Amino acid sequence: MAYNLKRELNKPERLAGGHRLCAGCGAGIAVRGVLRALEEGDKAVIGNATGCLEVSTFNYPNTAYYDSYIHTAFENAGATLSGVEAAYNVLKKKGKVKETYKFITFGGDGGTYDIGLQSLSGAMERGHDMVYVCYDNEAYMNTGIQRASSTPRFADATTSPAGTEIPGKVQNKKNLTEIMAAHNIPYVAQTTFLGDFRDLHNKAHKAIYTEGPCFLNVLAPCPRGWRYEAADLPEICRLAVDTCVWPLYEIENGVWRLTYEPRRKLPVEEFLSRQGRFRHMFQRGNEWMIRETQDYVDQQWEKLLKKCE
């Protein structure tokens, strides 16, 4: 059936409103968007690494999840859900569990690119039938906007502040999506919130209903860390995609495919200038920062295009 946003939005919610995430935060949107891709009758166990999402959606005694949910720690969302999935396989075989369950775990970029990378890699390599969703907001937001390996170069974060001598983060962003592709798992995709959510929905559906371990990397902006007005979230996402800072693509059984090509590739300034974390890049004398950022984005984009040929 062709994608229809209205129909999707009429499905029962799996993440209740009233959770404590900030207005304009991408995390809750990522969760709702991914969970909407579950077929209505299917059961799910939702995993979660420690982070903003966890402390905002399961604050005792309230849970925002209609499905079963488990959080244990920051760096082990992959392993924790592996255990749940392993239990399911055995209990299903023994006839103790009758229903079909899907396993989806959410981690922020800190819990995924950094401290949870080993656990994620292990879970993917072992081949558990699960989806790991990274909601990437490009820094440790829950602890107060510290730099991570997912933070892009020049971003002003509280442990990579832009000062008179050091212009924000020194290193480039780690390419986690490609690292996950190198695991040769059946499905890896990179997406964000764009227009009618078709890209996110289709990728989430594919990831959930492809047997084996699948990985989704969802750019999920953070109004506090990126410093934008809450209402600007969709525009920031669109600019990330149209500047090719965050290209949308998927790798299905080793085949790379671009799922969105900007009609006109926009200069990176358009993405950067909307966010307070890059403000220092626009000061007189710092033009080289924008130039180098543009060069890096162009280079990465060209490499990606070659892989997707």
Added chain:
Amino acid sequence: MAIRERMSGNEAVATAMRQINPDVCGAFPITPSTEIPEYFSQFMANGLVDTQFVPVESEHSAMSVCIGASAAGARAVTATSSAGLAYMWELLYVAASSRLPITMAVSNRALTGPISIGNDHSDSMGARDSGWLQIYAENNQEVYDNFIQGILITEATRLPVMICQDGFITSHGVANIELLEDEKVRDFVGEYEPEEYLLNAENPLAVGPYGTAPYYMEVKRAQAQAMKEAGTAILDVARRFEELSGRSYGFIEEYRMEDAEMAVVAIGSSAGTGKAAVDQLREEGVKAGLVKVRVFRPFPAKELAEALGKVKAAAIMDKAESFSGCGGPMFAETRSALYDLEQRPALVNYIYGLGGRDVTVDHFFHVFRDLEEICSGGEVGEVYRYIGVRDGGAEK
């Protein structure tokens, strides 16, 4: 008819695991517990168990897998040692506070610094405040028996349990053992039927909340209560196990303590060495006895006070440092347990056997000689002592 066999402590644990046929086993290799998942994988490869083995990339993930599996409604087991247990640390607290039954075999080994694969109790003693039950074994028979009992104890108390044995000494030492028949073990442990679990379609469950100040303390209080009450389940399972096997277990074992004037308190395989010393001393007419601590969590304060209240002097043996500057963990807790006695024995502490340092009957003679001096009115002097170390005061 029980099966007479000979095997190492690790093989005994793996055999118990095969007979229990748990749902999920997540494990990572580390000396000296590695043989447990090795033997168990072979059982799996030969189709002898229905278990899903999750060969994780670290102990941190091994414990995470067990937590996930247990929360999902499965019976989960694992095995580890030393640095592996240390790497699980954070998750030990998560497992205990989530009240998840998990049975973990620990082949005790020294913690690194410097790296050592030798036996001592620094790994599990370091985890003594994590909310896990801890049961220690003297030999391969006990670790086999304890592991089988552990499954029912952890499920009855909803507190995870460590089944500890001395690395290499019993984990690798091959000795005679009496195994139970497979069917008997399976009947004994039965089916695991949790009340609440993630895969319950009728009643979804959320595990691992953010516990703010108005709630966190109640969780800890409930854990403390469960620990206080765990003794009942431990004894109940022991009674049922005795009916099955004829072997009897309690919190502590009193060895030749009826008329003892002096006693040694030890955990694990050293209790066997100490018993040999007691036997020889008894032949010489010395009123020596030994108390073996089997259950360390919950701490058998009442039982130790009763057992030691009768002696004039006792030596508390610690195979772990706690760097308090005034004694090891066993000493601190035992001394505290005896504080309310009207007539307290003199107590001394010996740190011994660290990092695999050999412990012989002679060491125990030495300890008993020290106790004899105290009994005959000698100065107690420094109570925090080392034995079996080159520059350690106590060794003359």
